[in-house]
Amino acid sequence: MRITTFAEYETAYQKSVEDPESFWAEIAQEFQWRKPWTKTLQWNFTEPNVKWFVGGKLNITENCLDRHLATRGDQPALIWEPNDPSEAGVTLTYRMLHDQVCRMANVLKKNGVVKGDRICIYMPMVPELAIAVLACARIGAVHSVIFGGFSAQSIADRINDAACKLVITADGAYRGNKEIPLKGTVDDALIGCPTVERVIVMTRTRTPVSMLKGRDVWMEQELKHVTADCPAEEMDAEDMLFILYTSGSTGKPKGVVHTCGGYMVYAAYTFQNVFQYDAPLGERAPTERSPVHFCTADIGWITGHSYIVYGPLACGATTLLFEGVPTYPDAGRLWDVVDKHDVNILYTAPTAIRSLMGFGLDPVKDKDLSSLKVLGSVGEPINEEAWHWYDDNIGKNRCPIVDTWWQTENGGILISPLAGITKTKPSFATLPLPGVQPVLVDENGKEIEGNGVSGNLCIKFPWPGILRTTYGDHERCRQTYFATYPGLYFTGDGCLRDEDGYYRITGRVDDVLNVSGHRIGTAEVENAINMHTGVVESAVVGYPHDIKGQGIYAYVITDQQPTDHDAELTKRDILATVTRVIGAIAKPDKIQFVSGLPKTRSGKIMRRILRKIAEGDTSNLGDTSTLLDPAVVEEIKNGAV
Numbered sequence: 001m002r003i004t005t006f007a008e009y010e011t012a013y014q015k016s017v018e019d020p021e022s023f024w025a026e027i028a029q030e031f032q033w034r035k036p037w038t039k040t041l042q043w044n045f046t047e048p049n050v051k052w053f054v055g056g057k058l059n060i061t062e063n064c065l066d067r068h069l070a071t072r073g074d075q076p077a078l079i080w081e082p083n084d085p086s087e088a089g090v091t092l093t094y095r096m097l098h099d100q101v102c103r104m105a106n107v108l109k110k111n112g113v114v115k116g117d118r119i120c121i122y123m124p125m126v127p128e129l130a131i132a133v134l135a136c137a138r139i140g141a142v143h144s145v146i147f148g149g150f151s152a153q154s155i156a157d158r159i160n161d162a163a164c165k166l167v168i169t170a171d172g173a174y175r176g177n178k179e180i181p182l183k184g185t186v187d188d189a190l191i192g193c194p195t196v197e198r199v200i201v202m203t204r205t206r207t208p209v210s211m212l213k214g215r216d217v218w219m220e221q222e223l224k225h226v227t228a229d230c231p232a233e234e235m236d237a238e239d240m241l242f243i244l245y246t247s248g249s250t251g252k253p254k255g256v257v258h259t260c261g262g263y264m265v266y267a268a269y270t271f272q273n274v275f276q277y278d279a280p281l282g283e284r285a286p287t288e289r290s291p292v293h294f295c296t297a298d299i300g301w302i303t304g305h306s307y308i309v310y311g312p313l314a315c316g317a318t319t320l321l322f323e324g325v326p327t328y329p330d331a332g333r334l335w336d337v338v339d340k341h342d343v344n345i346l347y348t349a350p351t352a353i354r355s356l357m358g359f360g361l362d363p364v365k366d367k368d369l370s371s372l373k374v375l376g377s378v379g380e381p382i383n384e385e386a387w388h389w390y391d392d393n394i395g396k397n398r399c400p401i402v403d404t405w406w407q408t409e410n411g412g413i414l415i416s417p418l419a420g421i422t423k424t425k426p427s428f429a430t431l432p433l434p435g436v437q438p439v440l441v442d443e444n445g446k447e448i449e450g451n452g453v454s455g456n457l458c459i460k461f462p463w464p465g466i467l468r469t470t471y472g473d474h475e476r477c478r479q480t481y482f483a484t485y486p487g488l489y490f491t492g493d494g495c496l497r498d499e500d501g502y503y504r505i506t507g508r509v510d511d512v513l514n515v516s517g518h519r520i521g522t523a524e525v526e527n528a529i530n531m532h533t534g535v536v537e538s539a540v541v542g543y544p545h546d547i548k549g550q551g552i553y554a555y556v557i558t559d560q561q562p563t564d565h566d567a568e569l570t571k572r573d574i575l576a577t578v579t580r581v582i583g584a585i586a587k588p589d590k591i592q593f594v595s596g597l598p599k600t601r602s603g604k605i606m607r608r609i610l611r612k613i614a615e616g617d618t619s620n621l622g623d624t625s626t627l628l629d630p631a632v633v634e635e636i637k638n639g640a641v
């Protein structure tokens with residue numbers, strides 16, 4: 001399934017458009033199925049209803065683990081680099097990982113988990129996190145991983161939305177020089193979560209935690225009483241594999257649902273082709289060192305699901321899991337990890353690159369980065385300066401950079417160069433992968449054809465990794481992705497197609513922010529701010545931020561105008577409220593108190609004006625005469641922070 005030349009890419013692409021079913025069927029056949037599918041694809045984008053490999057039976061962990069045992073059982077599957085560089089890491093071979101996944105799966109079974117149950121995972125970046133994810137998949141339980149930075153309230157919302165039965169967590173997490181109390185946060189969340197019957201707690205920081213009798217058990221204790229014999233549950237291709245919550249422009253985060261068959265095929269296919277992981281299954285001699293793939297994302301995000309866990313393991317690769325942060329103990333840490341483990345593929349986010357650029361070249365100087373072959377970027381547009389810095393100083397101008405564009409809803413990468421095959425262009429995600437049919441549309445949904453054009457990015461045909469629904473609310477899935485432009489999947493992104501037919505993503509066209517590669521809905525932040533006592537109303541917009549890509553700017557109306565002294569305190573109170581309601585990642589960077597917001601006569605907030613003021617561009621605010629209270633714009637402009 002690996003494409004090795006640009007001509008092969010073109011042929012594959014053409015075939016994938018002309019005959020998508022046989023294109024994907026051929027790829028899917030390379031996996032291990034308990035029972036073959038009877039129909040490759042069934043779909044419509046109106047309900048929507050998408051089914052791939054209909055009637056096929058499989059278990060994704062048999063593909064990620066069991067089938068590698070004979071050929072590469074002793075090859076490293078997972079390398080773990082701890083937060084503290086002086087702590088010993090862990091290397092798990094495929095055999096060891098298989099053994100541990102089976103044991104953890106038996107622990108889940110012993111604690112009453114059956115196929116179809118939803119399991120919440122809130123853990124540090126340790127091997128047990130990947131093991132827990134795979135253990136769920138082994139027995140057909142649906143995992144819902146929650147990023148360790150989310151608050152108790154956010155955890156509770158997600159647990160309740162999916163009616164999770166069990167939570168897997170740890171006492172605490174190490175992140176840089178911080179220790180984060182995971183179990184304490186889970187305890188706070190569970191006050192409002194009646195469906196949770198059991199909490200399995202791993203020991204990581206050994207910080208004191210309360211263990212509730214009858215509900216909480218230690219993972220280490222539980223593991224003592226199980227065997228490593230756990231046959232994989234037979235799953236339908238369209239059975240749910242996982243739920244992952246993500247923000248949109250309205251309301252609470254929604255649970256994006258991915259299913260077993262299509263997701264597996266798509267995550268593996270894109271992993272192997274985009275990064276050119278250089279040994280198709282079975283081709284490498286078992287004794288040969290396998291290339292090391294290092295994705296710096298957290299498993300709490302889709303990038304970690306697809307390119308730390310499922311994609312690499314489905315391809316029999318060696319995946320590196322890093323517990324810490326790029327700046328601890330110093331800004332050379334990522335390069336130390338590359339040097340120490342001879343990393344071949346590094347996949348990170350523009351925000352990390354921009355923040356490391358700020359430390360200059362000293363932290364890179366003495367690091368041996370010669371093992372690197374491919375560099376990747378994901379999560380937000382990469383600016384040219386960051387692209388060149390990455391290319392010059394990390395890749396030393398000899399590693400292709402793959403700027404990969406995709407979303408939680410997509411399961412895997414949709415638009416990206418194939419490393420070393422597609423000619424790259426800084427800040428362009430370049431060309432669609434085989435199976436992906438992008439279209440640009442204007443406001444009315446009319447397709448904009450030809451090159452040298454921009455519009456809203458939609459996809460007109462399903463690929464195997466597309467979301468199937470949003471958990472518990474299919475109508476919301478339809479409304480959000482399939483209703484704006486009938487017949488098309490709408491990404492929410494703006495996009496330019498240049499004269500060469502290359503795609504450049506220009507950012508969200510809806511009210512979704514991208515802060516340090518994290519997707520945050522403005523409405524979510526506003527709801528959190530509005531929960532603070534004394535806040536009457538607020539409006540949140542993004543503005544360009546040197547490191548984070550976008551920063552959060554909040555305009556807040558309080559019931560009493562705070563005095564200067566109060567203002568500082570009130571701002572801090574608001575930040576504390578947002579941290580409590582969502583998590584620290586959603587804290588506004590700037591807060592401006594205002595007496596009113598620019599609204600149309602129908603009461604709609606004119607965000608365009610607020611965005612311009614936040615960007616510091618007040619020269620041309622457009623027509624403000626139709627506003628309910630035009631004077632408020634002057635006041636806001638003068639008080640901008």
Ligand code: PRX
Nearest residue numbers: 378379380381403404405406407408505519
């Ligand atoms: O706006 C796009 C941006 O991130 C959004 C998806 O966010 P999320 O679901 O959290 O997934 C992030 C990782 C897959 C997109 O709608 N985005 C992601 N990758 C890129 C990007 N924008 C520009 N270039 C990219 N390579």
